[in-house]
Amino acid sequence: xxxxxQSPSVSRPLGRRTWFSEAVLKTALARIIxxxxxxxxxxxxxxxxxxxxxxxxxxxxAADNAVLYAADAxxxxxxxxxxxxxxxxxxFVIGGELHGLDLSDNRTTSFIAGRGKxxxxxxALSTGTIAFARLSPEPYRLTNxxxxxxxxxxxxxxxxxxxxxxxxxAAVKEFPVEGETHQMTTIDRDTDGSTHE
Numbered sequence: 001x002x003x004x005x006q007s008p009s010v011s012r013p014l015g016r017r018t019w020f021s022e023a024v025l026k027t028a029l030a031r032i033i034x035x036x037x038x039x040x041x042x043x044x045x046x047x048x049x050x051x052x053x054x055x056x057x058x059x060x061x062a063a064d065n066a067v068l069y070a071a072d073a074x075x076x077x078x079x080x081x082x083x084x085x086x087x088x089x090x091x092f093v094i095g096g097e098l099h100g101l102d103l104s105d106n107r108t109t110s111f112i113a114g115r116g117k118x119x120x121x122x123x124a125l126s127t128g129t130i131a132f133a134r135l136s137p138e139p140y141r142l143t144n145x146x147x148x149x150x151x152x153x154x155x156x157x158x159x160x161x162x163x164x165x166x167x168x169x170a171a172v173k174e175f176p177v178e179g180e181t182h183q184m185t186t187i188d189r190d191t192d193g194s195t196h197e
Contacts, residue, residue: 060102060110062125069110071098078112078123092130094121100142102151104166111151111166113139120153120169133169135162143184154181 096116
């Protein structure tokens, strides 16, 4: 994957989420995964290689702490990786095949879809405490819905998306979709009607 960047030091708000530098966002988007390793190409031309894991897939960046979380899908672990040197800082054992993950608004909790064992998990980043809840069939993609205390989880097996409460991990609603929901994002509307992804 080739990626070009302009003005990597420019910062901008993304909806109600914390401020990110474009460099960090482009880092997350410029991932290459081969045979159990993940390489991030930085906008300044440097590359960080993360050699741990048998199949790191989905990622989310916590720019405030200079860390990246990667779903090491097959063994069922979430890896906390340093954006400074690529080292593995911690590993969270979730179990089963993993898929989507995201962070809470306040960046203190990560949520993960455990497709292989039909569950979702929330882990507190400060303590490493993990909570689980059953969600079936096949939780797949996951994305935080800023400012609502909820996140979306799609099903790989059925054309629907659950709305899950961040505190209880209970599915409070669901809505139908056409086909498989492979990518999700949320769009905020400001009081002037403008939108932000």
